[in-house]
C-alpha cells in the first residue's frame with residue numbers, strides 16, 4: 001500500500017488521480033487533499049477516499065470546509081502556510097497538481113521532504129526549476145513528470161548515456177485553433193478556447209493549449225527535467241495526440257511512447273512508479289485512429305512558442321516573467337477583459353520590459369513574478385475592454 005497526498009485534488013488532474021485510487025482502493029491510502037476554495041467538492045472527495053486532512057488555500061473557505069466535514073474524523077485547515085505544512089507530512093507519493101505559480105511553495109516543500117513527487121504543476125518547474133531539482137538532489141526525492149509529453153520522454157530517455165540523445169521532440173495537439181486563420185483567432189471567446197478537441201483539462205491549461213504557450217512552458221519544463229540543451233528541444237504539431245513525444249538518438253533511432261489521450265495513463269505511471277498498474281483507460285486502437293499526422297507549428301499565429309523559446313534560452317528570471325505575464329493575461333482573457341491574440345501580446349510586452357537576472361533564491365523569483373504581474377496588469381488595463 002502506498003500513501004499519497006494530492007495538491008490540487010479538485011482540478012482535472014486531481015480528479016483523474018482520485019479515479020485511479022477509487023479503481024484500486026486497496027493499493028492506496030490517502031493522506032492530504034487540497035483545493036483553492038471549493039470546500040464542498042474537497043470535503044466530498046476527502047470523505048469518499050478516506051483522506052486524513054483536507055486543506056483549502058483560501059482562508060475564506062475554511063468555515064464551509066469545517067461545516068462540510070463536521071461529524072467526520074477528517075482534519076481540516078486553511079491558508080497558504082497550512083498548505084506548505086501539509087506538503088511536509090511524510091507520504092510515499094505527492095501529486096503536485098495545483099495550477100500556476102501558486103503551486104510553487106507546496107511543490108517545493110514536498111520535494112524538500114522527499115519521496116516520489118508526481119509533478120503536474122509545470123509552472124513550478126518553469127519558475128523555480130533549478131531550486132526544485134537541487135532540493136530533490138538534497139532530499140533524494142524522485143521527480144516524475146505527469147505532463148504527458150514529459151512522462152513519454154521519461155519512459156524512453158536513456159538516462160545512462162544522455163550523450164546518445166540528439167533531440168527530444170515534444171508533440172503538441174495544436175489546440176482548438178490549429179486550423180483557424182489569424183483573423184478568425186482575433187474574435188475567439190473563452191468558451192471556444194477551452195473547448196479542446198482532444199484533451200479535457202482545466203481552464204488555464206486549455207487556454208495555454210490554444211495559444212501554444214502550453215507547449216512553450218513544456219519546452220522549459222523539459223529543459224529542467226532532462227539532460228539536454230535548449231537547442232535539442234523541438235516541438236511538432238500532432239493533432240491526434242496519440243504519440244506523446246519522441247526521443248531521437250544519434251544513431252537515427254527515434255523512440256516514442258504512444259497511448260490514448262487520457263491523463264490517467266501518465267498519472268498512474270508516476271504514482272505507481274516503478275510498477276505499472278491497470279487503469280480504466282481505453283486501449284489504444286490504431287486502426288480506429290487510422291492516421292497519425294504531423295506538421296510544423298505556425299510561428300505567425302502562435303508567437304507564444306517563440307517567446308517561450310527566448311525565455312528558455314535567456315534562462316534566469318526570464319521564464320518567471322514569461323509565466324507571470326501569461327498567468328495574468330490568461331486570467332484576463334477568461335474574464336473577457338482581454339482579446340485572445342492579446343494574451344501573447346501581453347507576454348511580449350512584459351518580456352520586452354523585464355531585465356533578466358540570475359535566480360539564486362526564492363526571493364529572486366517572487367520579486368520578478370510580482371514585477372512582471374504588475375506590468376502585465378497595466379497592459380491589460382490599457383488594452384482593457
Ligand code: NAD
Pocket residue numbers: 007008009010011012013014034035036037038057097098099100102103120121122123146147148199200201202203204205263
Ligand atoms: P485545474 O484548474 O483543473 O485544477 C487546479 C487545482 O489547483 C484545483 O484543485 C484548484 O482548486 C487548485 N488551485 C487553483 N488555484 C490555487 C491556488 N491559488 N492555491 C492553491 N490551489 C489552487 O487544473 P488542471 O488542469 O488539473 O492542471 C493542474 C496542473 O497540471 C497545471 O499546472 C497544468 O499545467 C498541469 N497539467 C494538466 C493537465 C490536464 O490534463 N489537465 C495535463 C498536463 C499538465
Ligand code: MG
Pocket residue numbers: 147148149218
Ligand atoms: Mg502536456
